[in-house]
Amino acid sequence: MSNEKTYKGGCFCGSVQLTVTGAPVGAGYCHCDSCRSWSAGPVNAFTLWQPGAVKVTKGADNIGTYNKTVHSYRKWCKTCGGHLFTEHPGMGVTDVYAATIPEFPYQAGVHVHYQETRLPMKDGLPKMRDLPKEMGGSGITIAE
């Protein structure tokens, strides 16, 4: 047993609900073309969790999945189309979008895929050209 905190979240319509428990392994903003195209937003606020920390508590059979590559399995609610999370099996983490878990005290630590940005942000956080080395990237940072 542990006293780790659990935070509730869900899709736009509430058909799918989930929880995350403990602390994420990372959080930040992704500026990549894939996130932008799929989310229809200029940037994606992500939180990365060990897969076991993410539990679907309602509507598991109402979740759609699409994977363009073997790296990312994108999940959404089949009723409202609201986005939920993306599984990254290669990296061994699940990205729960910050907007999906409004209770969670989201704090960005890094910007990733900043070379693809359409919405530059001068917030003083590190800007990775692609990804940190430990996530399979170059680890190179670029100027704001």
Ligand SMILES: [Zn+2]
């Ligand atoms: Zn929904």
Ligand SMILES: [Zn+2]
């Ligand atoms: Zn992305």
